[in-house]
Amino acid sequence: MKEIAEYVGIKYIEHQKVYDGINCPEYFKQFLRNGKFWFTDEDLNFKSNWNLLMPAIEKISAYRFEDGDTAYPRTFGMICEETGEFMFRFNRSELFSAPTLIEAAYMAVVDFINWFNEQKQ
Numbered sequence: 001m002k003e004i005a006e007y008v009g010i011k012y013i014e015h016q017k018v019y020d021g022i023n024c025p026e027y028f029k030q031f032l033r034n035g036k037f038w039f040t041d042e043d044l045n046f047k048s049n050w051n052l053l054m055p056a057i058e059k060i061s062a063y064r065f066e067d068g069d070t071a072y073p074r075t076f077g078m079i080c081e082e083t084g085e086f087m088f089r090f091n092r093s094e095l096f097s098a099p100t101l102i103e104a105a106y107m108a109v110v111d112f113i114n115w116f117n118e119q120k121q
Helices: 002-007 025-033 050-063 101-120
Strands: 009-012 018-020 036-038 073-080 086-090 096-098
Touching: 002 050, 025 050, 025 086, 050 073, 050 096, 073 101, 096 101
Parallel strands: none
Antiparallel strands: 009 018, 018 036, 073 086, 086 096
16 A cells, blocks of 8 residues: 555655555545654555546556556456456556456556565665
């Protein structure tokens, strides 16, 4: 969860679940107190809250690869005929499936952010 919050512009400070986010998405501003963002694990439940997850999906969708192509959601909400699960995939990324669409999207977001962070190193 920390990685997603940091990806959307909220910087993690120490180990206190305190964040500093000047350019954070609007939804997160409800957690602002005394110039810092304070979250509980329930507050950052990206697996079940589209308001939390969509800023990450939007930012990933705007990511441009070196050739100019973007990481747009290539598969969004299709249902696998074999398993009946929802599927989600960003362009040029792995296909994820889960019982709910938000779970599949969450897995795709985590996978992309892990890849993105590896590219920075």
